[in-house]
Amino acid sequence: MSAANQFEIAIAGGALVGAALARALAADRHSTRVALISQERPATQPTAAGFDAGVNAGFDARVYAISPANAAFLAQLGAWSAIPEARRTPVHAMRVYGDDGASLIEFDAYRTGCSELAWIVEDRWLRDALWCGLENQKGLSLFSDATLQALEMSGARAGLTLKDGRTLSAQLVVGADGARSLVRAQAGIAVEARGYGQSAVVANFACERPHRNVAFQWFQGANKSGAVLALLPLPGDHVSMVWSTEDAEAARLLALAPTALAQEVALASHASMGALTLVTPARAFPLQQLTAGRLVAPRVALAGDAAHVIHPLAGQGANLGLQDVRVLAQVLGRREPGRDPGDLRLLHRYARARAEDILAMRYTVHGLFRLFEARGTSIARLRNAGLNFAERMPVLKNLLMRHAMG
Ligand SMILES: Cc1cc2nc3c(=O)[nH]c(=O)nc-3n(C[C@H](O)[C@H](O)[C@H](O)COP(=O)(O)OP(=O)(O)OC[C@H]3O[C@@H](n4cnc5c(N)ncnc54)[C@H](O)[C@@H]3O)c2cc1C
Structure with missing residues (x-):
């Protein structure tokens, strides 16, 4: 094999986690030869579309709630500023309702001295960024439109x-290749996976009343x-x-x-934002819990969905994956000069x-799912009382919020 095809680190998968790791390794003075193997080829030039052009071009039905800690990490990677400002929607407050129609826990950024609880960003803009x-x-070689076999x-x-x-x-192969990771399978890493019997239906709507972030x-x-x-709030009244x-x-x-879908969603959301109008066709994603x-x-490290898939109810899957990236890049960057990046003892630090x-x-996520899925009046009373209890405990609320914010 020619020296040109020998790398210190090869990353399989070029979605959020793989691309973020490729960027993060730019700061690693030891990893001078990195390969990114990606089935896709997103735009590598800044997108010129401003707010109006972006909205007119339509919304992406896949969005992420990015924690402030990860927004700061993305800024450090130089990716945050590549998302047009108008396509990063800050979340100033969050209202979570129980299933009895009355229980509520409310989180407010300003009351705890933060400017936002999270940012909502569309998949397309984040990937391009x-x-x-x-x-x-x-030091980075891109293998795009390529599949690791x-x-x-x-x-x-x-x-x-x-x-x-x-x-x-490569001395180290990073599996950032999602839930069906080939890297994980070929490295012989066992996986525990179970379906929730649920799918997440995603779609975007224009709303009659402002969401007020x-x-x-x-x-x-x-x-x-x-x-x-x-x-989740999107730019404008969307x-x-x-x-x-x-x-x-x-x-x-x-x-x-x-129109029927918009009416059902408006009804299920207690008309909190008035009448809704569908602006992007609905899509569905089957949900599962998976743990490597x-x-x-x-010679192998897993990151992102290749390592763990959780229910999207807390909007934390990509956030976990970005934190994997931050820590893995840190471990690799701090290794001793000349140390093999694929050394298992080094990887154990990660x-x-x-x-x-x-x-x-x-x-936390699986427990919440089970709690709200469980039948029986006493458990229903308990879960709703739990929400109300947490609502009245500022210290507990603060703790919950700080954890979600990373
Ligand atoms: C409905 C829904 C809503 C969500 N909302 C949120 C949210 O608000 N906040 C949040 O933090 N998370 C959220 N998540 C979770 C989040 O989407 C995932 O955790 C995240 O996208 C995982 O990114 P990844 O890069 O690890 O994997 P993936 O996005 O699965 O990417 C894997 C990549 O690897 C590539 N690949 C696969 N096999 C190969 C191969 N053999 N060779 C080369 N490339 C390969 C694929 O093409 C793909 O590009 C949500 C998930 C769902 C389903």
């Missing part, structure tokens, strides 16, 4: 074969099999919906005519540093 300028990044471990290097027949080798969430309870409806509901119900919602048995193996955060988020 992460790819912006990557082709000129020193096989991975072979042999002593000091891992051999990678792409679908188009090209081969390369408030994010809303309604737990719909056991009668609706633990469905959760969220409306909201993005994530309605996690039973698969059959999701299929029914997808089949509705635009290990985050690292010899695994140890991420273990608690990943476990805590998994249990």
